[in-house]
Amino acid sequence: MSRSSSTPARAVADLPAAVTFLGFSLSVLNAQKLAQTRPSARSTVLVSSCVPAPYFGPWPTEVPVRIHAMDDPVFHAEAAHALVEQAPDAELCLHPGDRHYFADSSSPSYDSEAAGLLLRRTATFLRAR
Numbered sequence: 001m002s003r004s005s006s007t008p009a010r011a012v013a014d015l016p017a018a019v020t021f022l023g024f025s026l027s028v029l030n031a032q033k034l035a036q037t038r039p040s041a042r043s044t045v046l047v048s049s050c051v052p053a054p055y056f057g058p059w060p061t062e063v064p065v066r067i068h069a070m071d072d073p074v075f076h077a078e079a080a081h082a083l084v085e086q087a088p089d090a091e092l093c094l095h096p097g098d099r100h101y102f103a104d105s106s107s108p109s110y111d112s113e114a115a116g117l118l119l120r121r122t123a124t125f126l127r128a129r
Contacts, residue, residue: 018042052079053086064089070097
């Protein structure tokens with residue numbers, strides 16, 4: 001299977017044209033790929049992970065992206081910084097702490113303050129779109 005044809009693309013084929021893609025941890029791969037390859041992507045939010053933009057091709061200039069991670073350690077920091085440099089409207093939003101699944105309330109790594117900050121930052125980002 002090539003990088004351009006995948007189950008995620010088929011799964012969202014019937015969605016409205018302008019969609020925001022959001023991914024947590026491993027699901028960032030699907031969200032990022034769709035944001036970079038679906039012509040009508042509105043925006044994307046990537047939490048606790050990302051891959052270098054060239055993996056899926058150039059970052060579309062019209063798609064804003066927010067990458068959220070805890071600041072110690074910043075997961076995939078090199079890829080996140082590279083993506084922020086490449087995408088015209090990109091921001092790396094750091095949250096205090098050192099947990100990967102900080103926003104998952106079912107995880108022992110859950111951090112309610114960081115999850116709340118993620119929610120507020122994401123809501124502000126989406127309202128602006």
